[in-house]
Amino acid sequence: MEWSIQDVARLAGTTSRTLRHYGELGLLTPSRVGGNGYRYFDQGCLVRLQRILLLRELGLGLPAIAEVVDGGPQDTATALRTHLELLERERERIGRQIASVRTTLRKTEEGEQLMAEEVFDGFDHTQYEQEVTERWGRDAYQSADRWWRSLSQADKDEFQRRQRDIAKDFAQAHLAGRAADSDEVQAITQRHFDWLSITGRPAKPYFVGLGEMYVADPRFTENYDRHGEGTAVLVRDAMRVYADRNLTD
Numbered sequence: 493m494e495w496s497i498q499d500v501a502r503l504a505g506t507t508s509r510t511l512r513h514y515g516e517l518g519l520l521t522p523s524r525v526g527g528n529g530y531r532y533f534d535q536g537c538l539v540r541l542q543r544i545l546l547l548r549e550l551g552l553g554l555p556a557i558a559e560v561v562d563g564g565p566q567d568t569a570t571a572l573r574t575h576l577e578l579l580e581r582e583r584e585r586i587g588r589q590i591a592s593v594r595t596t597l598r599k600t601e602e603g604e605q606l607m608a609e610e611v612f613d614g615f616d617h618t619q620y621e622q623e624v625t626e627r628w629g630r631d632a633y634q635s636a637d638r639w640w641r642s643l644s645q646a647d648k649d650e651f652q653r654r655q656r657d658i659a660k661d662f663a664q665a666h667l668a669g670r671a672a673d674s675d676e677v678q679a680i681t682q683r684h685f686d687w688l689s690i691t692g693r694p695a696k697p698y699f700v701g702l703g704e705m706y707v708a709d710p711r712f713t714e715n716y717d718r719h720g721e722g723t724a725v726l727v728r729d730a731m732r733v734y735a736d737r738n739l740t741d
Contacts, residue, residue, distance in 0.1 A: 494523060494532040504541060511541075519544060519558055594649070651690070658684050662727050663719030672729035681734040684727070696739035703731030 501508045514520035515531070520541055522531035533541070540561055547557045643651070661680045670677050688694050694702070706712045706724045716724040 494534050495538070497522070497531045497533070500533050500538070500541065504545060506545070514541075514544065517554060517558070519554065519561065590645075591648075651687075654683075654687050658687060659716050659723070659727075660719050662716060662730075663723040666723045666726045667720050670726075672726055673733045677726065677730045678734060678737075681727075681730040684731070685734060685738075694739075696735045699739060700732055700735045703728040703735075706731075 495503070497508050497511055501511055511520060512531075515522065520533075520537060523534035523537055524532050526532060543561050544557055547560060658680060661683075662677070665674075665677050665680060685694065685699065688699070688702075706716060707728045713724040716727055
């Protein structure tokens with residue numbers, strides 16, 4: 493199958509003049525030229541043009557691009573894998589920016605305190621990759637990472653909303669002086685356990701250890717104490733009570 497120079501320019505978001513310039517430089521030779529002088533491009537030409545455009549976006553000059561795209565088939569595959577990795581990183585960066593704006597908008601509308609990390613990055617589960625791997629193994633992180641990436645943005649927002657509601661209810665119980673083993677607090681802890689169970693039912697050591705992290709790690713403590721100082725301690729104690737009553741090792 494072949495495409496005319498006008499079709500290729502339209503599909504690639506460029507101009508016929510640019511494609512002819514690439515041809516004059518030897519960067520993009522048409523697969524054939526018709527009797528009427530029209531240039532036609534086959535699939536191989538399209539792949540080559542994709543690489544040229546990607547390299548241009550990365551800031552390479554045309555002479556440097558010529559050296560890269562004139563490599564053999566193995567060089568082509570390697571280059572495409574590199575391009576794909578760069579594009580995926582860019583997609584993740586844009587995703588964090590979108591999450592950051594969503595968080596800023598929600599907190600602004602609800603009158604909540606903004607954190608600098610949220611304003612400039614947004615929700616980024618990968619920041620805990622090393623810690624999760626060290627505590628619970630590489631498989632645990634990869635499984636959770638695959639699950640998170642599989643969610644739609646609406647599902648991600650709902651998952652985070654549930655956590656915020658649970659944190660707020662823990663804070664209200666703390667301000668009301670409720671004990672960790674009270675029915676009210678244990679009912680909230682059950683919701684927290686169910687929230688964590690969405691990727692697999694937590695074992696007792698994991699659940700208790702996570703509760704300890706809520707107090708030991710300032711980042712986790714802030715996640716709860718922003719709703720009321722001392723909330724993280726109540727959450728930790730409530731998780732210990734829940735685990736002793738309902739979970740086995």
